Amino acid sequence: MGLLTIGAFAKASRLSPKALRLYDELGLLPPAHVDPVTGYRRYAPDQVERARLVAWLRRLGMPLVRIRHVCSLDARDAAQEIRSFWAxxxxxxxxxxxxxxxxxxxxxxxxxxxxxxxxxxxxxxxxxxxxxxxxxxxxxxxxxxxxxxxxxxxxxxxxxxxxxxxxxxxxxxxxxxxxxxxxxxxxxxxxxxxxxxxxxxxxxxxxxxxxxxxxxxxxxxxxxxxxxxxxxxxxxxxxxxxxxxxxxxxxxxxxxxxxxxxxxxxxxxxxxxxxxxxxxxxxxxxxxxxxxxxxxxxxxxxxxxxxxxxxxxxxxxxxxxxxxxxxxxxxxxxxxxxxxxxxxxxxxxxxxxxxxxx
Incomplete structure (x- = not known):
């Protein structure tokens, strides 16, 4: 599967294009490729899982800085960090x-x-x-x-x-x-x-x-x-x-x-x-x-x-x-x-x- 447009990726990840642009600016979810002329963003299919995690963590009310930290961890440590946040x-x-x-x-x-x-x-x-x-x-x-x-x-x-x-x-x-x-x-x-x-x-x-x-x-x-x-x-x-x-x-x-x-x-x-x-x-x-x-x-x-x-x-x-x-x-x-x-x-x-x- 090739790269996804921002619209297709937004639908797959349940994040709005506006949110995706913000997360790119914050370095939380940068696209796989940005056209140097048009600036159009495209995402790799394997980024969907991370994007969905970001979406769920935002629904929990987790701040973006902490989400970035969670996404940098392996699965076990990420789970502990989420448990700590919710407690x-x-x-x-x-x-x-x-x-x-x-x-x-x-x-x-x-x-x-x-x-x-x-x-x-x-x-x-x-x-x-x-x-x-x-x-x-x-x-x-x-x-x-x-x-x-x-x-x-x-x-x-x-x-x-x-x-x-x-x-x-x-x-x-x-x-x-x-x-x-x-x-x-x-x-x-x-x-x-x-x-x-x-x-x-x-x-x-x-x-x-x-x-x-x-x-x-x-x-x-x-x-x-x-x-x-x-x-x-x-x-x-x-x-x-x-x-x-x-x-x-x-x-x-x-x-x-x-x-x-x-x-x-x-x-x-x-x-x-x-x-x-x-x-x-x-x-x-x-x-x-x-x-x-x-x-x-x-x-x-x-x-x-x-x-x-x-x-x-x-x-x-x-x-x-x-x-x-x-x-x-x-x-x-x-x-x-x-x-x-x-x-x-x-x-x-x-x-x-x-x-x-x-």
């Missing part, structure tokens, strides 16, 4: 889905036509932090108040200052009211203020480079808990005897799990398991996950630094949260579990119970 796309979609749910839930509660007849709720809480058995200093900060629950895990030489500054920057939420319809703006402003505080703490130290912190906080609104999450601290919910993890780690290893490159079992011993892709300071992405959780009487929330789940299985965490009658006791027992498992890292916990009554 990231699904994660981004999930984040937008959470934001949509946040907005819808908050706006519905602001609707004057919606009335609430449920009994008023409040929270009982406790916080604790321990240096562990290996580290010389504690870079964690834990805080629990009548409205704000927060855990931060600092990194770098100024990590302790950074985590303390991030939590301190949020404490105004304890006393300031939330304007009608303004919860999302309040949380966004809080993250911005925390980021500025961390930057200030880093500059105040002798080793600003690499100084940063994670931040995971929940703001009690009276019937809901609004979540702000950056990094690898975690939030668990114990509801009706079942334990649910409601945060997603922002780490290199978690990204590799999401993309199918490694298994959760392999992640436990991976040398990059503590490397963050999102944090406040340290030059990382500071984009926060924001979610809104309807609270129910009997719910128990746990916020913890990674020093707990790194060494204590979820089943043991669930057992303590189920059996401990008061938040204070749950915090003590969880810290003791981490230290009993070697205490290789600082460990911080905040436990909050949702109870009926003001």
């Amino acid at each position: 990231r796309a699904e994660a981004d979609f999930a984040a937008r889905r959470d934001l949509v749910a946040f907005l819808v839930g908050h706006l519905e509660r602001e609707d004057p036509a919606v009335t609430t007849t449920a009994s008023p709720l409040s929270i009982r809480y406790a916080a604790g932090s321990d240096v562990g058995l290996v580290r010389e200093a504690n870079q964690d900060t834990a805080y629990a108040g009548s409205r704000l629950l927060a855990v931060a895990d600092g990194c770098g030489d100024g990590g302790a200052r950074a985590s303390a500054a991030a939590v301190e920057a949020l404490k105004y939420l304890e006393t300031d009211g939330i304007p009608a319809g303004g919860l999302l703006d309040v949380l966004a402003d809080a993250v911005e203020q925390a980021e500025q505080a961390v930057d200030g703490a880093a500059r105040a130290g002798s080793a600003a480079e690499g100084t940063g912190t994670t931040l995971t906080a929940m703001l009690w609104t009276g019937s809901q808990l609004a979540l702000v999450h950056i990094g690898d601290c975690r939030v668990y919910l114990l509801r009706d005897g079942e334990l649910f993890r409601i945060t997603h780690d922002h780490t290199v290893v978690q990204t590799m799990i999401d993309e199918g490159r490694i298994s959760p079992e392999e992640a436990a011993s991976h040398p990059q398991r503590s490397m963050l892709v999102r944090a406040l300071g340290s030059g990382a992405d500071a984009t926060a996950d924001l979610r809104l959780h309807d609270a129910g009487d009997g719910d128990r929330y746990l916020l913890c630094s990674d020093g707990l789940p790194t060494v204590v299985p979820d089943g043991e965490i669930q057992q303590v949260l189920t059996d401990a009658p008061e938040p204070e006791r749950a915090v003590r027992e969880l810290v003791a579990l981490a230290n009993g498992a070697g205490g290789p890292d600082n460990v911080s916990c905040v436990v909050a119970d949702v109870v009926a009554g003001a």
